[in-house]
Amino acid sequence: GFVAAVGAELNSGESVLRQISDEPTGVILVFLLFIAASLVPAFQRSKKSLGPFTAAAELTNGRAAMIGFAALLILEAVRGVPLLG
Numbered sequence: 001g002f003v004a005a006v007g008a009e010l011n012s013g014e015s016v017l018r019q020i021s022d023e024p025t026g027v028i029l030v031f032l033l034f035i036a037a038s039l040v041p042a043f044q045r046s047k048k049s050l051g052p053f054t055a056a057a058e059l060t061n062g063r064a065a066m067i068g069f070a071a072l073l074i075l076e077a078v079r080g081v082p083l084l085g
Helices: 002-012 016-022 024-043 055-079
Strands: none
Touching: 002 016, 002 055, 016 024, 016 055, 024 055
């Protein structure tokens, strides 16, 4: 989510908030896809890890991405311009 938002911002030159207002359906679908993907491990019976992809590592990465995305939205809202624009 965070990397996709920054990549789209670099490509279009528009802030994340502007991208959301321009195309709310696509953003909602992507958010639902990420939510569904994050729920999959909760319904799996085996708790196997694959190399560095442990449950604890994924939890930490997910939290870092959420904090980064929230910070991106706050900075763009306060400044009124894209972070990387």
